[in-house]
Amino acid sequence: MSTDQNILVKLNDAGLQLNNKWLVKGVSLQVEKGKIVTLIGPNGSGKSTTAKIALGIYKKIDGSVEKYTNKVGYVPQKISIDWTLPLRVNDFMMLTESLNKDTIDEALSLTGVIHLKDKNLGDLSGGEFQRVLLARAISKKPDLLVLDEPVQGVDFTGEIALYELIKKISDELSCGILLISHDLHTVMSATDHVVCLNGHVCCSGSPMDVAKNNEYKALFGEQASQILSRYEHKHDHIHTDEGEIKKN
Amino acid sequence: MFDDFFIRALVAGIGVAFVTGPLGCFVIWRRLSYFGDTLAHSALLGVTLAFTMEFNIAISVFVISSIIALILIQLQKKTNLPGDALLGLLAHSSLAVGLVVIGFLTFIRFDIMGLLFGDILAVSVNDLLIIWIGGALILLVLKLIWKPLFASTVNYELAEAEGLNPDRAKAIFTILMAAIIAISIKMVGLLLITGMLIIPAAMARNLSSSPQSMVIYSIIGGLLSVIIGLFTSLEFNTSSGPSIITAALLLFILSLFKIKQTIKLKN
Numbered sequence: 001m002s003t004d005q006n007i008l009v010k011l012n013d014a015g016l017q018l019n020n021k022w023l024v025k026g027v028s029l030q031v032e033k034g035k036i037v038t039l040i041g042p043n044g045s046g047k048s049t050t051a052k053i054a055l056g057i058y059k060k061i062d063g064s065v066e067k068y069t070n071k072v073g074y075v076p077q078k079i080s081i082d083w084t085l086p087l088r089v090n091d092f093m094m095l096t097e098s099l100n101k102d103t104i105d106e107a108l109s110l111t112g113v114i115h116l117k118d119k120n121l122g123d124l125s126g127g128e129f130q131r132v133l134l135a136r137a138i139s140k141k142p143d144l145l146v147l148d149e150p151v152q153g154v155d156f157t158g159e160i161a162l163y164e165l166i167k168k169i170s171d172e173l174s175c176g177i178l179l180i181s182h183d184l185h186t187v188m189s190a191t192d193h194v195v196c197l198n199g200h201v202c203c204s205g206s207p208m209d210v211a212k213n214n215e216y217k218a219l220f221g222e223q224a225s226q227i228l229s230r231y232e233h234k235h236d237h238i239h240t241d242e243g244e245i246k247k248n
Numbered sequence: 249m250f251d252d253f254f255i256r257a258l259v260a261g262i263g264v265a266f267v268t269g270p271l272g273c274f275v276i277w278r279r280l281s282y283f284g285d286t287l288a289h290s291a292l293l294g295v296t297l298a299f300t301m302e303f304n305i306a307i308s309v310f311v312i313s314s315i316i317a318l319i320l321i322q323l324q325k326k327t328n329l330p331g332d333a334l335l336g337l338l339a340h341s342s343l344a345v346g347l348v349v350i351g352f353l354t355f356i357r358f359d360i361m362g363l364l365f366g367d368i369l370a371v372s373v374n375d376l377l378i379i380w381i382g383g384a385l386i387l388l389v390l391k392l393i394w395k396p397l398f399a400s401t402v403n404y405e406l407a408e409a410e411g412l413n414p415d416r417a418k419a420i421f422t423i424l425m426a427a428i429i430a431i432s433i434k435m436v437g438l439l440l441i442t443g444m445l446i447i448p449a450a451m452a453r454n455l456s457s458s459p460q461s462m463v464i465y466s467i468i469g470g471l472l473s474v475i476i477g478l479f480t481s482l483e484f485n486t487s488s489g490p491s492i493i494t495a496a497l498l499l500f501i502l503s504l505f506k507i508k509q510t511i512k513l514k515n
Contacts, residue, residue: 055409074409081402085277086456095399096410120457146409 006032007068008144008176009054014063016049023049025062025200029193031144031176036167036190038179041197042219047180048077050197051146054178069144073137075130077148077180087121089113089132097140107139108132110165112158126153134162138169145169145177159183163190184220254482256376257368257435261474261492263379264432264444267386269467271428272449273459274421275442277401282332283320284442286339288429290316291438292346295363299356300349306378306430313426316342321422366437366489368481375434382431386424393417398459435474437489447496448473454503469499 008031015025024046031037031054039047053061055074081087093104108114111131116124124132134150147166151159163183167190170177179191188207195204196216203213210216275284294312298305316338323334350358362370390397393416400407400414407414429441436444448469449462456462477492484491 052405052409055405057405057408070411072410074406076403076405076409079403079406082277084453085402086453086458086462087402088458091458091460092402095402096395096407096412098395140410 006034007066008033009068009178010066011050011054012064012066014050014053014061014065016046016053016058016061022199024053024197027053027063027195027197027201029195029201029204031178033143033176034170034174035192036170036177036179037193037195038181038191039195039197040181040184040220041202045197046199047197048148051148051178051180055146069142071140071143073140073142073145075133075137075145075147075150077152079133081121088117089119089121089124090117092121092132093136093139095136099139103139107135110138111135111162127155127158130154131158131162134165138173141173141175143175145175147177148180149182150179151183166190253369253371254478256371256373257478257488258475260371260376260379261435261478261488262471263376263383264428264435265448265470265474266467267383267428268432268444269448269452269470270387270390270463271424272445272470273452273463273466274397274401275425275445276449276453280425281442281446282335282339284425284429284445286320286335286342287313287316287426288433288438288441289339290342290346291429291433291441292363293342293349294430295433295438296346296349296353299358300353304378305433306375306382309433310426310430312342313429314423317422317426361487362437363433364437364439364489365487366433366435366440366492368435368478368488370434379431379435382427386427386431389420390424393420397421435488436492437487440489440493443493443496444470444473447493447500451496451500451503454500454507469496472499 010030011027014027016023027046027050029037039050041047049058052058053065054067055072056065056067089108090104093099093107105114105117108117111134113128113131113135116128116132121129121132130151130153134147137145137147145166150166151162154162163186166177166179169175188211191207193204194207194210196202196210196213196219198219202215202219203210205213275281290313291309294309295305297303297312298308301308320334320338323329323338324331327334329337350360359367359370361367396407396412396414396417399410399412400417404414428445429438432441432444449466451469452462452465455465473492473496476495476498478488480486480495481488481491
């Protein structure tokens with residue numbers, strides 16, 4: 001019973017089909033309070049789609065999603081903002097929830113962009129904007145954080161600092177985090193549970209379990225513990241255009 | 249006080265400007281100017297129906313414009329035509345049908361020019377009540393849906409993911425658009441209502457750095473346009489709508505100089 005109360009979002013055999021093609025299929029996972037669940041997998045394996053299913057952005061899905069909180073912070077992978085809108089960083093911070101000045105300043109300081117507070121959103125660099133996105137998501141002190149490649153475009157030292165920050169936030173706010181990351185180092189060190197996707201769940205478990213898993217090795221190669229320079233993808237099955245899975 | 253037709257027109261115009269200011273900003277942000285045009289064109293049908301059934305013009309226009317908006321949403325779902333083609337189809341067919349119906353109503357004398365371009369002589373005390381009460385309601389509802397509407401204007405998925413229900417906000421905003429057209433038709437005329445929405449907001453964009461300041465400048469621009477436009481209309485006996493929109497255009501042109509200055513300063 002106590003573990004059930006900690007569940008923030010739960011996917012039961014969830015999938016999404018668009019134009020008769022499965023983007024992702026049969027995903028079951030759950031995010032609990034204070035835990036970090038990381039989705040890994042090659043490009044096009046359905047990581048972002050799975051995150052959006054968990055957030056309830058897609059309405060017509062297969063399977064089901066049970067969401068137990070409305071306090072959600074989201075950092076999308078791609079965000080297209082119309083720059084004709086006059087929007088400063090400070091306005092953007094209050095986009096979905098009104099926050100007081102101290103809360104905004106604190107979040108912007110944590111991600112190292114407090115000096116950009118009054119700048120126009122359109123004038124930021126990619127990495128700066130990414131830090132603002134993360135600051136916005138954490139400033140609401142959410143129960144559930146969904147971070148879709150939250151440090152893309154951030155410089156190397158910043159990347160490490162931000163991942164440490166994410167880990168710290170998870171501990172301090174005891175919020176659950178659904179993280180999508182390409183950095184296997186981070187995945188292995190900071191994550192409680194890894195889900196390896198490739199259009200479906202290849203394998204999942206603790207980072208060590210997954211690292212030992214044969215499918216994982218097939219997906220990422222033997223040198224998976226090294227920095228991910230190649231994304232080789234070998235498999236015991238192939239995916240047809242309809243999204244069906246066939247054994248070799 | 250409201251005995252004088254010019255005072256009535258002024259009070260009506262000021263009421264309209266308070267509402268078109270913030271709504272116009274959303275029309276620009278959400279790229280809805282052609283959508284506004286379509287609703288305004290369909291208003292003629294609403295006016296003719298009001299005359300036929302001896303019904304209140306504002307309410308009749310509001311109902312017809314809302315129906316046209318609903319038809320548009322249905323057509324978008326059920327056909328493969330692009331949005332602008334559907335808007336053009338609805339705008340011109342509803343305008344045409346409205347004019348044909350007027351042709352049949354030979355027993356009523358229509359002031360077509362007044363309908364198309366506005367007529368300050370036509371504003372009654374009753375209209376003032378509709379504009380100010382209706383306008384206050386529109387602003388109140390807009391304030392209530394501001395957060396989800398604005399958030400989804402910036403990014404739909406963020407708004408949806410963080411539980412703001414952007415679809416409902418969008419539907420309510422569509423109704424607000426029909427409502428502003430209904431209450432401002434007598435002042436500005438149905439061909440120029442979109443101008444009243446867009447031009448002050450466009451001017452405001454040139455001057456502002458935040459959404460709130462854009463709304464405020466947009467209201468000020470609308471108020472100035474109405475006051476300057478109406479006095480011109482009185483002085484030179486021109487239609488009220490075109491006079492107001494011309495004043496708005498002049499303000500927009502002035503605002504361009506501010507941009508030039510800012511660019512100079514940046515360099």
